[in-house]
Amino acid sequence: MIIDPKTFERFNLIxxxxxVPRPIAFVSTRSTDGVVNLAPYSFFNAVAYNPPTLVFSSSRKAPGWDDKRKDTLTNIEETGEFVVNVxxxxxxxAMNATAAEYPSDVSEFSIAGLTEAASELVKTPRVAESPVNMECRLVQVVDIGEQPHQHGLVIGEIVRMHVRDDVLYEGPNGWRVNHQALQPTGRLAGNAYCRTDDVYELIRPSYSQGERLPEERAPGAGRAAD
Ligand SMILES: Cc1cc2nc3c(=O)[nH]c(=O)nc-3n(C[C@H](O)[C@H](O)[C@H](O)COP(=O)(O)O)c2cc1C
Structure with a gap:
């Protein structure tokens, strides 16, 4: 099948x-009135090391409401900060329990039974039960599309990261993340999720300008992945 995204019905599901699988940013924010908010966002990724930058994208309008905007985006635009909890x-x-379009004066921390932990550099609390929290300052929100489908692409700089000790180990070249200990959740489509139980390695090949091409080289030549 060849699909034209403009005319294909419910292209979003495709x-x-x-x-897939997409990582899930569990984003905590704080309104200017001090209400703490929590919601999952799987249009999410890390996009640069220096400055350490991540992005996620939120639709502006809350589905099921006439004129409500999503609290996460509103709070970030008003306060310039947020925390991404893995x-x-x-x-x-608990993450799933926070995903309904609750009114703005409701804190999803209490709905999901999660605990607020103080952040170091931002006023927004972290999720204590998440092993990784990234305190972020807003760099920019880029609007994508038009209403009613408009999304805001949030670009944030990580200014502090908290990682639970048991998910780190010291490898030969420095600290690494133990994914068996981390147990990250991946999002597939709709209500489907996945785990990272079935992990395998591929040694990344290397090539430098002027070198011989792979088929002329000794088998197995390569370097460890970054
Ligand atoms: C796993 C998961 C991932 C989601 N990812 C996104 C997303 O990337 N962008 C988005 O706009 N909504 C996403 N949603 C829906 C929001 O979480 C939902 O609209 C939420 O109520 C927004 O809350 P807020 O108004 O407190 O920000 C996702 C929901 C789930 C369960």
């Missing part, structure tokens, strides 16, 4: 079905 299996159900 797009989110093929860009979603892991033990808190996946």
């Amino acid at each position: 797009l989110t079905g093929v860009v 979603v892991v299996d033990p808190i996946a159900a």
Whole structure:
């Protein structure tokens, strides 16, 4: 099948079905009135090391409401900060519990039974039950599309990262993340999620300008992945 995204009915289900598995940003924010908010966002990724930058994308309008905007985006635009908490299996159900379009004066921390932990550099609290929290300052929101489907692409700089000790180990070249301990949750489409139980390695090949091409080289030549 060849698909024209402009005319294909419910193209969004195809797009989110093929860009998988997606990591989930569990985003905590604080309104200017001090209400703490929490919601999952799987249009999410890390995009640069220096400055350490991540992005996620939120639709502006809350589905099921006439004129409500999503609290996460509103809070970030008003306060310039947020925290991304990594979603892991033990808190996946709690993450899901926060995803309904609750009124703005409701804190999803209490709905999901999660605990607020103070951040160091931002006023927004972290999720204590998440093993990784990234305190972020807003760099820019880029608007994508038009209403009613408009999304805001949030670009944030990580200014502090908290990582639970048991998910780190010291490798030969420095600290690494133990994914068996981390138990990250991946999002497939709709209500489907996945785990990272079936892990395998591929040694990345290297090539420098002027070198011989792979077929002329000794088998197995390569370098460890970054
Ligand atoms: C796993 C998961 C991932 C989601 N990813 C996104 C996303 O990337 N962008 C988005 O606009 N909504 C996403 N949603 C829906 C929001 O979480 C939902 O609209 C939420 O109520 C927004 O809350 P807020 O108004 O407190 O920000 C996702 C929901 C789930 C369960």
